[in-house]
Amino acid sequence: MEELESSKAWYVLQTYSGYENKVKQNLESRAQSMKMEDNILQVLIPEEEKTTEKDGKAKTEMEKTFPGYVLVEMIMSDEAWYIVRNTPGVTGFVGSHGAGSKPSPLLPDEVDQILRSMGINPRKVEMDLEIGERIQITDGAFAGMEGNVTALETEKGKIKASIEMFGRETTAELDYNQISKID
Known part of the structure; x- marks a missing residue:
């Protein structure tokens, strides 16, 4: 299991702009129906909270940081790669050189920066600690x-x-x- 843990990485998918939520939904349901939850771990749409003022009222809404892109955390296997790239709305992986080559994952620092901007702690570390230790x-x-x-x-x-x-x-x-x- 340790080997699998180290091979999980974040990849960037290109989608049709405006279809990010649909791609996330499709990918999550496909991972479940095809029993790939162990390979396709998380699907995120990078968003930030934006506050705008209109008619003197503050309005807060989520705005896509990278329109047309979805992040997927996965353990890259031939089957997982096939399922993801053939999900409706996905036009391809960023960092793939075509001709059947697998894409390059995001660097850990890039992932941390994106997750932090979304208010997610990038490094949840499991450590068995107790108060007073x-x-x-x-x-x-x-x-x-x-x-x-x-x-x-x-x-x-x-x-x-x-x-x-x-x-x-x-x-x-x-x-x-x-x-x-x-x-």
Whole structure:
């Protein structure tokens, strides 16, 4: 299973403009009906919240960041590739050179940036932590320091830890990927 986990990646699909929601719906139902939920994991339409004012009233609506494009997180296999590219409304993959070549996935930094702009935490890391547990900070401003977990914010992918700095207790908010457990 570990090998499969590392081969999952995000790809960009081109669609007919205005058909993004339909493509998302089609792709999700096809993945389910063809038993490909283990390969076709998530389908997202990059959107941002935009607030406009009309007649003195603020109106908030979701606006597509990249009209005509849909993101799909998948484990690339011949079957998954075939199902996705033959979904109604999909005109192709971005990063495919044609002639039957598989597309290139987005870089992790690109995916993180898009997901963050949508208000989604890109790095949900599964770590079995408990409040009071001792951790080592491996990255960021507090790298090399140790602390005790004071709060878990799993939806945000963050923890709060109490660390000693300059002889005083300080709380630091850290991403799961900035820490490791001390056994």
